[in-house]
Amino acid sequence: xxxxxxxxxxxxxxxxxxxxxxxxxxxxxxxxxxxxxxxxxxxxxxxxxxxxxxxxxxxxxxxxxxxxxxxxxxxxxxxxxxxxxxxxxxxxxxxxxxxxxxxxxxxxxxxxxxxxxxxxxxxxxxxxxxxxxxxxxxxxxxxxxxxxxxxxxxxxxxxxxxxxxxxxxxxxxxxxxxxxxxxxxxxxxxxxxxxxxxxxxxxxxxxxxxxxxxxxxxxxxxxxxxxxxxxxx
Numbered sequence: 001x002x003x004x005x006x007x008x009x010x011x012x013x014x015x016x017x018x019x020x021x022x023x024x025x026x027x028x029x030x031x032x033x034x035x036x037x038x039x040x041x042x043x044x045x046x047x048x049x050x051x052x053x054x055x056x057x058x059x060x061x062x063x064x065x066x067x068x069x070x071x072x073x074x075x076x077x078x079x080x081x082x083x084x085x086x087x088x089x090x091x092x093x094x095x096x097x098x099x100x101x102x103x104x105x106x107x108x109x110x111x112x113x114x115x116x117x118x119x120x121x122x123x124x125x126x127x128x129x130x131x132x133x134x135x136x137x138x139x140x141x142x143x144x145x146x147x148x149x150x151x152x153x154x155x156x157x158x159x160x161x162x163x164x165x166x167x168x169x170x171x172x173x174x175x176x177x178x179x180x181x182x183x184x185x186x187x188x189x190x191x192x193x194x195x196x197x198x199x200x201x202x203x204x205x206x207x208x209x210x211x212x213x214x215x216x217x218x219x220x221x222x223x224x225x226x227x228x229x230x231x232x233x
Contacts (some may be wrong), residue, residue, distance in 0.1 A: 003108035004229045006115060006172060007141040009132070009164070011156040013120040015148025016177040016205070018056040020220075021117045021207070022063035022213035024144070027222030028113050029065045036066040036111035039074050040100040040135070041119045041126070042082030043088075052077050056117070063213050065221060067113040072103045085125040095126040096106065097138045104139055113229075116141060122160045133167050142172035146201065150180035154192055161197055172228040173202040175220065182209035202222060 008024070010017045021037060022112075028035040034095070037060035045052040047116060057074050060065065076095055078087035088095050089168050107114045116139065133198045143164050147157045157174070174197055176190050194201055203220035 002206055003111055003224070004113040005104070005108055006113075006140075006225075006229060007136045007139060007155075008115060008146060009119060009122045009136065009160065009230055010146045011121060011148055011153060013124075015179055015210070017117055017146050017150045018059050019145070019203070019208075019211045019216055020146045020175050020177060021115050022059050023216035023220055024101055024115050024225070025060070025065070026217035027176040028050075028115075028226075030217070032105060033112040034066045034110075035113050035115065036086040036107055037061070037064045037073065037115045038066050038068070038104060039077045039117045039118070040103065040106055041084050041095060042074050042083045043119075043226050045077045045079050050080070052138060056082055059213070060115075060117065062114075065079055068107055068110060071196050072106050075099050075103045075159050078164050078173065083124065095130075097126070097130060097135050100135060101138050121156075121164050124187055132166050134204045136164075136169055137167050140169075142170040144172055144225070145199075147173040147174055148175050148179040149176050149186050149189060150183050154189060158196060159186055161199075171197070173200045175202050175227050178205060178207040181209075185230060193232040200228065 008021050025035045039057045040058050042054035045054045079085045119132050202225050205216045207220050
């Protein structure tokens, strides 16, 4: 059986992509699947025992039930917590999409499903000529969009949906993540997005302090998402 895989994009940075990825991993594991994670590009790393660690990548490792080698899980890891193309340039690293595609090709041989976390929003630059959208196209994966529920999220979400469609990618579903507990009328905002996004709402994650991927997994309909992933375009 060919492994499934999906690309998790966000409407912005700091809106809970890692939380959603980890929650999806838990949900897939509950369905009896061997679930692995990739965070191909990570900026913001510290060295422990001679190995670079990124907090988000470590969280994905904790949630996955299939461990991937560090250089497959995260082919590119930079130290400074800044935009990846700037961090890479400062360290003399070329963010080669082909290397990530090769790592992903290896990852899908090790698991039933591979969750690939994007970088920031959908159009974050990776070089002078390529961005994260180009990475999603190169991987040719269906997209799950994480919408950080806060003021301004409707426009950000709809623009990202348009960007995904313009690249010829399938939007398999979206997740509403309550990042701002004080947001006014969140249910009305979610209802507005449901009317305008032609992809299923996989779940609504309440504001969790601290974030808890296992609790978040309870809110996601991973069975419905798997049905979407099995469907042909």
